Amino acid sequence: MPVQVWQDAVEVPQDPPPQLNAENHRSRAALERILKDPFDDAAWADLVRTYDEMAPEWTDWAKDQHWYAAPVSVGLAHIRPVPWIVEVGCGTGQATLVLSKAGPPVLATDVNESMLTGAPCLPQTHYLAADVRRLPFRDGSVPLLVGLNGVPHLHEFTRVLAPGGQLLWCTSFGAGTPLYVHPDRLADMLGPEWTTRAGRAGHGEWLLATHNA
Helix, strand or coil: CCCEECCCCCCCCCCCCCCCCHHHCHHHHHHHHHHHCCCCHHHHHHHHHHHHHHHHHHHHHHHCCCCCCHHHHHHHCCCCCCCCEEEECCCCCHHHHHHHCCCCCEEEEECCHHHHCCCCCCCCEEEEECCCCCCCCCCCCEEEEEEECCCCCHHHHHHHEEEEEEEEEEECCHHHCCCCCCHHHHHHHHCCCEEEEEEEECCEEEEEEEECC
């Protein structure tokens, strides 16, 4: 079933998105393997190596992508208020910077410590090296999970999210993002226990899913 698409009044970029050869990117190949089998350890290891290699240049590259975190900013306007936020796959903190301005404390996580070393020091923000497959949170304890250009592990997200918890899943460049899952596809993967809405911002997309259980 298609996701409800929300039409926000947002600025449209005049500059084109970067051309990342997303369909043939090695990250896309690993992502598709994981979506078929979330326990494909070799695919997860491929992603860790890929982003470890890119870590030294990541901040400088992302700095030139002026609309990189726009979907996070717009998606956040649709969430219900929460006492704290967990970010997964935070990289060097492009979305973390947006989250830190939202108000609630932020715990930003990434499996690659090489990425975390490039993340900025931000108010009410703590960084933690953690695998998205084994998040260090109690069952039913997290009010909001946020990911930008990440790899979803829906079983783990469902485990840690509180009743009525929210998942904000974003991509910087839509289908041009190597780590991309179409919002309709992600909604189908989540299943009927979730209420979803989606929208566009900058060059990318956001999906907000609320767990009804």
